[in-house]
Amino acid sequence: xxxxxxERQMTMQKKNEEFPIRMGFERKGSIIYIGHLDLMRTxxxxxxxxxxxxxxxxxxxxxxTLIFALPLGVGIAASEDVADIFFxxxxxxxxxxxxxxxxxxxxxxxVFAREIPESGxxxxxxxxxxxxxxxxxxxxxxxxxxxxxDEILVTKKAKxxxxxxxxxxxxxxxxxxxxxxxxxxxxxxxxxxxxxxxDLLLSACVETGKIxxxxxxxxxxxxxxxxxxxxxxxxxxx
Amino acid sequence: MNKMHTNRIERADLxxxxxxxxxxxxxxxxxxxxxxxxxxxxxxxxxYVRFAYCFPDxxxxxxxxxxxVILYHLLNEIPYVYCERAxxxxxxxxxxxxxxxxxxxxxxxxxxxxxxxxxxFSLQYEMCYTNVLQMLDLSGIxxxxxxxxxDDPIVIAGGPVVYNAEPVADFFDMIVIGEAEDVLAExxxxxxxxxxxxxxxxxxxxxxxxxxxxxxxGVYVPSLYDVxxxxxxxxEAVRPTDPAAPERIGxxxxxxLDTAYFPTDPIVPxxxxxxxxxxxxxxxxxxxxxxxxxxxxxxxxxxxxxAETLIDQALALEKNTGYDELGMLSLSTGDYSGxxxxxxxxxxxxxxxxxSLSLPSLRVDSFSIGLMEKVSDTRKTGLTFAPExxxxxxxxxxxxxxxxxxxxxxxxxxxxxGWTRVKLYFMLGLPTETMEDVMGIAEMARKIxxxxxxxxxxxxxxxxxxxxxxxxxxxxxxxFTPFQWEKQDTREMLIEKQKALAERxxxxxxxxxWHDPDTSVWETVMSRGDRRLAPVLADGYRSGLFFxxxxxxxxxxQWLEVLAAHGLNLPFYSHRERGDDEVFPWDHIDPGVNKSxxxxxxxxxxxxxxxxxxxxxxxxxxxxxxxxxxxxAAG
Numbered sequence: 001x002x003x004x005x006x007e008r009q010m011t012m013q014k015k016n017e018e019f020p021i022r023m024g025f026e027r028k029g030s031i032i033y034i035g036h037l038d039l040m041r042t043x044x045x046x047x048x049x050x051x052x053x054x055x056x057x058x059x060x061x062x063x064x065t066l067i068f069a070l071p072l073g074v075g076i077a078a079s080e081d082v083a084d085i086f087f088x089x090x091x092x093x094x095x096x097x098x099x100x101x102x103x104x105x106x107x108x109x110x111v112f113a114r115e116i117p118e119s120g121x122x123x124x125x126x127x128x129x130x131x132x133x134x135x136x137x138x139x140x141x142x143x144x145x146x147x148x149x150d151e152i153l154v155t156k157k158a159k160x161x162x163x164x165x166x167x168x169x170x171x172x173x174x175x176x177x178x179x180x181x182x183x184x185x186x187x188x189x190x191x192x193x194x195x196x197x198x199d200l201l202l203s204a205c206v207e208t209g210k211i212x213x214x215x216x217x218x219x220x221x222x223x224x225x226x227x228x229x230x231x232x233x234x235x236x237x238x
Numbered sequence: 239m240n241k242m243h244t245n246r247i248e249r250a251d252l253x254x255x256x257x258x259x260x261x262x263x264x265x266x267x268x269x270x271x272x273x274x275x276x277x278x279x280x281x282x283x284x285x286y287v288r289f290a291y292c293f294p295d296x297x298x299x300x301x302x303x304x305x306x307v308i309l310y311h312l313l314n315e316i317p318y319v320y321c322e323r324a325x326x327x328x329x330x331x332x333x334x335x336x337x338x339x340x341x342x343x344x345x346x347x348x349x350x351x352x353x354x355x356x357x358x359f360s361l362q363y364e365m366c367y368t369n370v371l372q373m374l375d376l377s378g379i380x381x382x383x384x385x386x387x388x389d390d391p392i393v394i395a396g397g398p399v400v401y402n403a404e405p406v407a408d409f410f411d412m413i414v415i416g417e418a419e420d421v422l423a424e425x426x427x428x429x430x431x432x433x434x435x436x437x438x439x440x441x442x443x444x445x446x447x448x449x450x451x452x453x454x455x456g457v458y459v460p461s462l463y464d465v466x467x468x469x470x471x472x473x474e475a476v477r478p479t480d481p482a483a484p485e486r487i488g489x490x491x492x493x494x495l496d497t498a499y500f501p502t503d504p505i506v507p508x509x510x511x512x513x514x515x516x517x518x519x520x521x522x523x524x525x526x527x528x529x530x531x532x533x534x535x536x537x538x539x540x541x542x543x544x545a546e547t548l549i550d551q552a553l554a555l556e557k558n559t560g561y562d563e564l565g566m567l568s569l570s571t572g573d574y575s576g577x578x579x580x581x582x583x584x585x586x587x588x589x590x591x592x593x594s595l596s597l598p599s600l601r602v603d604s605f606s607i608g609l610m611e612k613v614s615d616t617r618k619t620g621l622t623f624a625p626e627x628x629x630x631x632x633x634x635x636x637x638x639x640x641x642x643x644x645x646x647x648x649x650x651x652x653x654x655x656g657w658t659r660v661k662l663y664f665m666l667g668l669p670t671e672t673m674e675d676v677m678g679i680a681e682m683a684r685k686i687x688x689x690x691x692x693x694x695x696x697x698x699x700x701x702x703x704x705x706x707x708x709x710x711x712x713x714x715x716x717x718f719t720p721f722q723w724e725k726q727d728t729r730e731m732l733i734e735k736q737k738a739l740a741e742r743x744x745x746x747x748x749x750x751x752w753h754d755p756d757t758s759v760w761e762t763v764m765s766r767g768d769r770r771l772a773p774v775l776a777d778g779y780r781s782g783l784f785f786x787x788x789x790x791x792x793x794x795x796q797w798l799e800v801l802a803a804h805g806l807n808l809p810f811y812s813h814r815e816r817g818d819d820e821v822f823p824w825d826h827i828d829p830g831v832n833k834s835x836x837x838x839x840x841x842x843x844x845x846x847x848x849x850x851x852x853x854x855x856x857x858x859x860x861x862x863x864x865x866x867x868x869x870x871a872a873g
Contacts, residue, residue, distance in 0.1 A: 030264030033252055034508045038259060042508055045560030048591065062592055075253050103560070105266035105508065217250030 018055045018065065018086040021096055022116045022123065024238065028077045028222075029107035036071040042105060043083065049103035052096060055086040069123045069226050069237060070130060070190055073197060078223040080111055082237050084123045112238065129172060129227040129234050130190035132198050135183040136219035142210035143174050143184055143201075152204050167204065170196035172231055187234075190226065245340040246348060247331075255330040259509035260297035263345030267505035269314040269321070272347045284433050287426050289313055289321040290344055290354040290391070294361070294369035295787060297325045301505075302513035304567060305397065306360055309418055311501035319426050322346040322354075326369045327376070329785065335376055342376035351377035354391050356429060359410075361397035364764035365757065365787035367406050370395075371779040374409075381776055383411050383461055388436075388444050392429060396422075400458075401489075401536055402717040402824035405764055405771035407460035411444075412451050414458075415827060416489030417522070419499055421456040428454070449482040456490030459483060463826065465769050471810055473768060476826040488828045489536075493866045495522065495543035502554035506561070515563035516555040518548050520577075524569035525852030525868055527859075528626070529637045529843050530668065532716035533569055535831045538859065540852060541867035545576030549583045556593055564588065565596045572598035573851075620659025620705070621652050627668055628678025634846045635670050637839075642682060646689055653693040659705045660686060666735050666752075667713040667727035669843065676735050680742035683708050687747050704747045710736065712758035716765055717824045718831065720839035723816040726762050729755045756794035760786065763801075763811040768823035774804050832860035 027039070034042065044064050047054050056062035065086035072078055085096075093113035100110045146152055152168040170189045177183035188196040202216040227234040252258035278286055291310055293300030300306055306323070313321035322344035327335060335342070341350040351357050357379065359370050371381055379393065380386050386393070395403065396414035403413050414421055428450055435442040452459040462483035466474040478485060492498045500519070507514075523540035524533065552564060564584075568574065581597065588595055623645050627633045630641065649660060664679050683706050690704050712732055715724040727735075732755045740750050764771070778800045785791035798808060816822075818837060825833070835858065842849060849857060852868050862869035 030262035031508055033258040033262045035259075038509045041510065044562070045506060048560035048562065049558065051557070056592055074258060075249055105506070106264050214250045217253050218248055220249075 016055065016088060018088065018118055019090050020084050020086045020116050020118055020120070021091065021093055021113050022082060022084050022238070023096065023100070023110050024080045024082055024112040025108065025110050026077075026079045027072065027081070027108050028079075031105060031107035032072075032075055032077045035074050036068070039072060040066060040068070042108065043085075046100060046104045046108070047085065050099040052091070052099055053088045055088040067123055070127050070195075072223065073199065076198070076221045076223055080225055081223060082123060082226055084116065114238070123237070124192060126228040126237060127191035127226050128189065128229060129231060130188060130223055131225045131227070132186045132188070133177055133179065133183055133222045133224050134186060134198060134202070134219050135177075135180065135222075136202075136211065136215055137182050138211040138215065139182065139202075139205060139219060140176065140184055142205035142208045145208045145210060146201075146204055147171070147174055152201075154200050154204050156200065167196055167200055170194060171201065185224070187227075189231075245338050246343070247335075247340055251331070251334050251338070251340075254334065256328060257298070257509060259507075260325065261327065261331060261345070263323075265505050265507050267503060268323075268346060269311070269505075270346045271314075271320045275320055275347075284437055285430055286318045286320060287356060287430050287433065288349070288354045289319055289356045289358060289426070290324050290349075290351050291321055292324045292351070292357060292359045292370075292373055294326050294359060294366040294373055295785075296328050297507075298509070298511040300325045300360070301507050301511045303360065303362060304517050304519065305362075305418075307501060307504045308499065309360075309422065311504060312419060312499045313422065313426070315499070316423060316426055318430060322349065324351055324373065326372055326785070329791075332372065332376070341378060342373055352379055352391065355433060356426075357391040357393045359393070359395040359397075361395050361399045361403070361406070363787060364399050364405075364761050365792075367764060367775050368779045368784035368786050370406065370409060371776065372784045375779070382408050382772070384408070386411070386444075392444075392447070394425070398533065398536065399765065401532075401827050401829055402765060402767075402822075403458070403460070404465075404769050404823040405767040405775060407769055408772040410460060411448060412457055412459050414490070415456050415487050416829075417491045419492050421454065421490045424454050425451065425457065449480060452480070452483045455488060458487040458827065465823070467768075467770075471806075473821045473823050473825075475821060476823070486826050486828045489830060491864060491866070492522070492541070493864075495519070495541050496547045498543075500551060502551050503558040504555075506559050513565065514561070515565050516559045516561045517565045517567045518552055518555070519543065520548065520566055520568040520571060520574040520580075522568070523861075523867060525573070526570060526639055527637055527839070527849055527851065527857070528639075529635070529720040529839055530626070530665065530713060530716070531569075532719050535718050535836070535859075536829045537569065538829075538831060538852075538861035539864055539867035539869040542575060545579040545583070548576070548580050552580075552584055553587060556588065556591065562591075562593050563596070564593060566598070570598075620661055620707075621649065621657060622661040622663070623648075624663040625682065626663065626665050627671075627675060628664060628680070628682060629675045631846060632668060632671060632675040632678070634848050635843050636668055637843070637849055639848070639851065642685070645682075646685065649686060649689060650693060653690050654697060654699075656699070656702075658690070658702045659707075661707045661709065662686075664708065664710045665713045666710045666739075667732055669713075669721055669724050673735075673738065676739055677742055679708065679710070680739055683743055683748050684745075687745060690747075706748045707751065708743060708748060709751045709753075710739070711753040712755055714758060714762050714765060717822065718829055718836070720836045720843055722766075722822065722836065723818070723820075723840060725815045726759070726812045728813055729759055732758075754789045754792070757786070757789060757792050759808065759812055760792070760794055760797055763808065766811050766823075770804065770806060774800055774806065777803070830859075830861040830864060835859045 043066055054064040057065055067084045069082040096113045097110040151166040153164050154167055155162050155164055172187040175185045177185045198221050202219055205211050206213050206216045226237040228237050229235045247261055310321055313319045324344050343350050374381055392411050394412045395410045396418045400413050432442045432447040448459045451457045452462055462478055462480050463476050464479050465476050468474045521542040523537040525540045528534050584595055625640055626638045627636055686706055694701050715721045715726055736752050743750050778797055
């Protein structure tokens with residue numbers, strides 16, 4: 001009987017009002033080596049430790065409602081990535097960052113938070129571009145050579161199949177970074193329709209012969225921002 | 239100390255391996271004392287001890303071990319101790335480290351293990367022995383205690399398998415027998431004194447340290463004992479070679495679990511580990527005395543932690559870790575006397591926070607079904623039972639105090655409540671087992687299947703996918719059990735039984751899984767072995783064998799070749815029944831339960847006599863000498 005009762009309760013449950021907050025966060029240090037799912041779990045646990053009232057999904061296995069704008073690859077740091085977090089009550093955004101940061105693991109930190117309308121578009125669908133700062137010796141000259149080409153062909157492996165694609169159209173701009181002579185600032189397409197992973201561009205750099213594979217893998221990769229809108233009218237996602 | 243290498247793991251290495259998070263540390267709650275340490279070192283002081291807590295398996299397994307969590311934080315609470323962690327690098331990283339000459343280092347400060355004062359291994363299962371060698375090898379530390387010099391780290395071990403550590407005894411300078419909380423602190427003091435003396439005009443020698451340590455109760459110094467063998471290969475005697483070493487080494491235990499150290503703000507891994515939840519430890523020991531169960535005899539006497547303490551710990555853990563799952567640990571959680579009180583106190587606060595609580599399946603009654611509805615995750619994982627044997631006759635022989643009726647009545651309630659997943663654990667090859675006992679396993683599974691359809695017919699419930707998972711492992715005659723004199727089935731016998739059982743359980747509702755018999759056979763050798771196996775392990779490791787606990791890495795054939803090359807053989811260790819008066823390689827270790835009691839229990843097994851649990855009446859096993867826990871309470 002218990003089961004029937006449980007089922008009735010489930011179908012009667014209505015979605016409660018939710019209060020989404022958009023959070024900007026940085027990750028650096030050893031925590032850059034965890035994958036997307038692990039990062040999600042780390043967020044969930046940090047929010048639970050902070051005793052922030054996260055809204056849970058319905059069903060047998062309720063999960064906190066948490067949407068990341070764009071997954072962060074393993075080994076990639078971020079200075080201002082974005083996630084939408086849904087709370088069950090209205091909260092002061094500055095309190096959210098303060099409480100989150102008090103309980104976050106080393107290397108993970110909220111840099112901004114603001115309220116957003118509940119009916120807004122999913123943060124994932126907003127992302128159209130991303131900027132990266134990549135630091136490695138000889139990277140600049142390899143990229144200079146690549147950018148002179150009409151096409152940059154790379155082999156992508158997915159589900160055991162290898163396909164050759166041209167990533168040249170996905171690169172929006174390459175500029176010398178003011179940070180150091182080994183750093184390059186990249187602007188590339190990102191998001192659900194067109195997306196360039198920086199490691200693919202790095203492997204194309206290796207093909208030029210100007211940078212060796214190990215140096216390319218050792219490159220520091222920092223995602224410096226996420227953007228929305230149509231190039232060239234991009235706005236920083238915030 | 240030795241600074242042999244300077245290479246470190248880089249991003250390029252991390253991006254080439256399976257799960258880089260294993261090798262980077264930096265978790266919340268990790269204790270990093272590098273600043274304090276460098277200040278002390280600059281001041282030229284030596285009154286601190288650096289301890290590398292080594293788990294000889296991958297990070298995700300090691301971090302799931304509660305002993306690691308307790309002892310890591312306990313050691314770091316000692317002001318002069320700096321405890322850091324190291325794990326076995328998986329084969330992909332192992333190859334990179336060898337290729338690039340990168341030494342194995344601690345996660346906290348990336349210090350090579352060879353620079354630590356103490357390198358301590360947690361030995362949770364016998365199959366990890368070759369990974370101890372891997373970790374020493376990657377650190378440039380000699381395998382054998384006798385080859386290590388004054389400046390090498392002191393290599394120690396502890397954990398459940400060290401009650402017979404003889405196969406690896408020669409690798410360790412000291413071994414902690416029993417629960418390590420108190421004795422580790424005593425050892426750290428001795429090692430600090432030793433270290434201090436090294437800079438004085440009267441430096442203590444390594445041997446002097448070992449002699450002093452041997453006098454600490456619970457510390458076994460293998461190099462102070464000499465083993466002689468008879469012509470038939472059995473042990474003649476294990477004798478101390480110095481008066482400082484006791485004839486027998488008694489285990490240490492913690493008297494009072496309410497005052498014992500327990501971290502409620504522990505380290506929380508970034509990456510998913512095997513047991514990704516926080517744990518309460520309800521009690522230590524078990525009063526049932528199942529005759530195959532080593533832990534049941536080794537961890538006596540039963541000592542409970544009070545429900546009040548556990549409630550406080552649970553609430554603190556839940557808030558501090560952020561885990562959404564709380565597990566309960568002990569040998570038979572269902573026996574915990576405060577279970578109802580504990581569960582009732584936790585149901586509200588945990589439920590509010592969407593935190594699930596794992597409850598023991600055997601205690602399923604109308605009370606716990608209600609609780610499970612609210613807080614338990616058993617709907618996903620199902621109910622789990624361990625009848626161990628298929629017939630009541632054989633369950634009596636092994637003294638497993640669980641009847642078919644217990645299981646069926648619990649399951650009837652669970653099926654009524656909508657549960658559809660059941661897991662059953664059994665052992666094959668138990669003493670006196672016949673094919674009838676083997677087939678009894680299939681019969682029980684069939685009965686459970688019928689029960690489900692009866693319940694759904696009676697209650698008119700919608701039928702769901704019923705899943706009965708039957709799992710069998712191979713009986714291993716472990717030291718310090720009433721079955722320590724028994725022989726093990728051969729691989730061939732076991733495979734025959736597995737096949738016959740699989741044949742009898744063909745149903746879409748029943749899934750049958752079995753342990754690899756190869757690993758069980760080798761586990762028997764390692765758990766019953768003597769000191770002649772240390773060179774076997776070293777040779778096997780050098781020929782590329784490690785990660786033996788992983789079925790896909792384990793090679794029984796190769797191991798048997800190495801064993802034969804040393805003039806030893808499998809039947810001697812695994813398939814030979816021992817005489818009543820045989821001297822075992824582990825007889826100089828004293829876990830508190832008398833050999834005579836174990837022999838008596840063996841006789842009772844053959845009579846099919848059941849021995850009731852410690853409560854209400856004491857069975858005089860010997861553990862009452864500890865004057866604590868259930869023995870003391872029963873007075």
